[in-house]
Amino acid sequence: MCYSLPGSRATSTVALASLALLIAGLARPQTPAPSAAWSATSPAATRWFSHVEMLAKDEMRGRETGSPEHRQAADYIAAQFKAAGLAAGTRAGYLQPVSFTSRRLLEKESSLALVTKGAAVPVTLGEQAIFGMRIDPAATVEAPLVFAGYGLQVPETGMDDFAGLDVKGKVVVYLVGSPAGVPGALSAHYQSAWVRAETLRRLGAIGLISIPNPQATDVPWERSSANRLAPAMALADASLGDSAGQQLSVTFNPAHADLLFAASGHTFAELLALAGNRQPLPHFALPTSVRAHVAVEKRAVESQNVVGLLRGSDPTLANEYVVLSAHLDHLGVGAAVNGDAIYNGAMDNASGIATLIEAASAIVAAKPKRSVLFVAVTGEEKGLLGSRYFARNPTVPRGSIVADINMDMFLPLYPLRQLMVLGLDESDLGDDVRAVAAAVGIGVQVDPQPLRNRFTRSDQYSFIREGVPALAMKVGAEPDSPEAAIEAAWTKDRYHAPSDDLQQPIDRAAAVGFTEVVGRLAVQVANRPTRPAWKPASFFRRFAGTR
Template structure:
């Protein structure tokens, strides 16, 4: 063979150089993800054997790191729950117009929420109420002048773009939404999803109705009950609701997408529903550890790091796989908290650090809501919360989105630390997704604690943006969120290092964080008492 041909052939061969050896930091972080997302734990469903095994693993890791038990004499805080499963075979939805009954295919055209509602039958008229929001702070009230007594409120999930994202998100939370609907006299809700803002295909979202829902055994902790039924409608079939009405669903979507005012009107039909739930008691656990602070005074205050340990367990199979492993959601976040705990040991901060791996996030933030109602340290001693919920290390870590960054004085240390790490701070790229109220930081916010939640950022129109959005379409709440998907491990470690430095900076600061004077969430803050502690909320939310 001529020498030139031989050289060309060798250049075309794959590189025989060995792949770079992962760093010790990568190996440790990834080992936690591997354990938690293994098929053996069967998706870590709340209260399941797999979740208990995951909790035992996390407690063992904290103990090995020298983190002390933070739930009394141990690491586990028990949470008494009630699991309820919708009997799908006995669920019925029917539209009735001018005496004509049109049965709906549950799962394909619409679904009954497993989280809200009561067993039994309901027959009620329908009223379209825009986005179904009542936001006094923005002079916005979709229920003003509308008769909803004994009726079902039909609305498009989302809200006007001119209303700040966190404020809009707060009033879109289940608790605030149910409170407003009950005040208006509605007996239930029909939620219309906007295709523009749907993170996952309807076919996969519909499978969630087969998963058990959960709530507190202590009903005094439940602030989302009171509706007889809650229905979600597939946008591909939503025009059925508007037959004979003055507006089509397509027309209303166009107004919503343009952030124009939505009309409110009665629909010329009724919805009949029939549903049955089966309930069973369940006990699950939060895992709580504490790293005592180094300063005798500041050690009595706490910065809390949270991540949810649960996922959705075993569900309907997709491509032959029925185990929803939850690698990104949220084994990655739990692994990051464990590695921050390791890193902080080398130089302990002045304030104490509380590590709380909560249960039941996928069931409605119930673990964090329970901990916020029953904290294992004085409630007023908690000064800040940093929450990790699938921070999505899908590419290199060069930008960060910190939900809530404009609401409190946590922005200053965040800017300082991000700059030191060469990471660009990015605003929420999609306020319509309501991310600020969809994870465990929200339980702390409602107790007056300034909080941030994080995700990797990306430049608009970049390949990273396409990767980010594609992950939701393909993997969010799917069995494919497993250990085989691409994960940027080095990027994850860069994030862990930034979070470590941010936690230490806030824990060492002389002043505790506070809400900005113009933040809506300042109303949840607690006033200072003469002894310097914080006591009651500034106003009743």
């Protein structure tokens, strides 16, 4: 279905005139953008917000992966790609089908208990703990527990939370976080679900119980617990899975974590105090076993990535591809908060899709030398699954993808004065970002909160795993500034909540500026004479050999 919105690029001469100004700016990257172009009342702002409205309205029911509304969103994006002048990015059209297995916990038929000296203490599901469905759990597990500190092995620093522990056939308990001696990039990588699963498998452990650090948690327990029965998903292609060998996954409420340490000689308060100062944690066997019965309902689900292609203008470079990515899925319909059960996902991530669509026209008109793929991926909220599938099964030769620029929840909540760039100093894409930012008169900052592991928590990480230099950008704020307080309040109150909707305050001028920066950056990367490369000191450079 082809959608036509008021003021769309297909019908508005004002929009075309505004677009011409943006294209002229892209052709002269050393000329700062006129401040008048970044206006909340401009045609560009109207067009950008029209996409957010379309994708985040209540009728879209939160764009749950595999839902009819998600398919409607995918068709809308495909129509917008076509209107922008992008060719279909797959042999079959704009949509790349992705097959999933959906898992839903049957909680009334499931149970969890801690067993000490033969006495079983029931654990209340929802209040005290949650079963994780991103793995394919065993129906029954009974195994000893061991506490492995942060649960990390970091060879680069000599850190080994498993030293002296026998974890074979056991379930590992760990506190989310890392000590001060582990740099941010290493911490983010080794805390990823993929690497944790590999570590457990190599050591022979059969499952894990994670304890979130309440001092560094984005979503309060009450909100995440309320949605614990939402279906989880895995890619149907088992070769793309990361959890082979895991039989049990549990998240334990930190407010009840002392249940795990009963008779161990340690308290959770003691461990939390050490973690609060990023000190090393002890690791020890627990005098307790876990007993779990897990009932699961499974079904097959199909969802879609959306792929648009701009063929490069240079015959030599056109067979290399710059990817612009953003995820189109969100959380669907879940537990009601203040009477609202629709998780609209306006900022997360209708905003990124709107920028992906709006940047396309300017990039098309700029006729970059390399080809550009515009990829709206599914299943990000299920564990970066759509981007994982695309990065392993791209619609172009895998080795021809030279960079990924990802847009996820970039948060235009206040004026755009600087960019916060995840991965800024990991590859020479950071040099391109600095040049583009200087051209429009804004600053650049690294992630001021590296312990949130954001560099490995969104779709750019799927490309990084395949050796592709990648980054993600957001509207930046100085630490302890009023803007940082606005962002913190948004995360606390609206992140993964129904209030991430169309009624929230949005700085549309910042969204226009961010979209222009994305367009400029894509053109600059597509026109540079050399392929982007990891910096020699980057931890992630090691993945370049996987291509």
